[in-house]
């Protein structure tokens with residue numbers, strides 16, 4: 001395991017949105033579901049604007065999240081996206097030896113470093129299909145962060161192997177930002193109260209297209225929730241975001257998310273089948289998230305050529321454990337995927 005400092009070469013603050021910010025490209029870089037938020041949710045949010053004069057009251061949203069996961073409200077904290085939760089965890093908890101399991105979303109490590117921590121890295125291996133080997137996590141780690149399913153590998157780790165990382169005196173943070181894109185949310189640890197030190201993070205920004213609204217939540221033991229809440233500023237989640245959270249917990253919304261998860265599975269299979277036609281492309285097996293990770297020799301140049309052909313793909317080199325031969329692609333509808341595959345064909349031809 002490595003311990004890294006600020007001189008590290010990876011740009012931990014690079015995210016997919018930077019790949020589409022300044023040019024009009026077809027976006028396979030950002031993992032937010034397309035055609036979202038749905039109209040019914042947009043309307044609920046719009047209706048909430050009449051109440052903007054009042055300070056936000058998070059009680060109903062908190063109760064709705066608690067009920068959805070069959071937990072008491074004191075195990076729930078609403079946050080301005082999962083991103084806020086990373087900062088709260090880094091600032092509020094008295095940890096001495098945090099470890100992040102990579103490759104994964106880089107903000108948890110960036111937030112820990114910003115809070116003054118030295119961060120250890122466990123680098124899962126390509127030859128193991130980026131699957132978790134719990135034995136790689138050092139025994140003395142008192143905070144472990146892992147994503148499930150993991151961005152960018154799209155690997156869904158078994159809940160049991162993640163739960164096996166729990167130890168007395170250790171905080172085990174499982175970032176489930178994309179779990180609602182997995183049919184049945186199998187392998188989710190949300191709602192579990194038998195895993196000591198468990199902290200589950202959830203996001204509502206991807207499946208529901210609310211990245212600009214900022215809404216997510218934390219599920220954890222009441223003492224941890226209380227410590228995180230003390231670190232939050234007053235009124236951290238706006239009234240429209242609270243209304244959205246409550247709405248996304250309804251039975252109908254959960255059914256819609258489940259339906260979308262199944263559709264993503266079909267569309268991902270189409271993308272993977274198309275990618276399998278290219279000798280130059282190797283995909284990480286067993287993708288379960290709404291994105292796939294691929295290896296192409298010279299992927300950085302391929303990505304540039306794709307941009308000139310109108311498509312944005314997420315670079316892989318900013319993820320610890322990957323490098324310039326990796327790209328991440330969001331799963332899109334069949335028509336977009338077909339167009340992308342044609343562009344990839346051209347990009348590889350030009351390069352070859």
Ligand SMILES: Cc1ncc(COP(=O)(O)O)c(C=O)c1O
Pocket residue numbers: 015080081082083084105147150151175177178202203204205206211215216
């Ligand atoms: C794995 C993962 N976790 C968390 C986040 C942050 O999500 P939010 O928009 O809820 O802050 C992202 C955003 O890209 C992500 O990819």
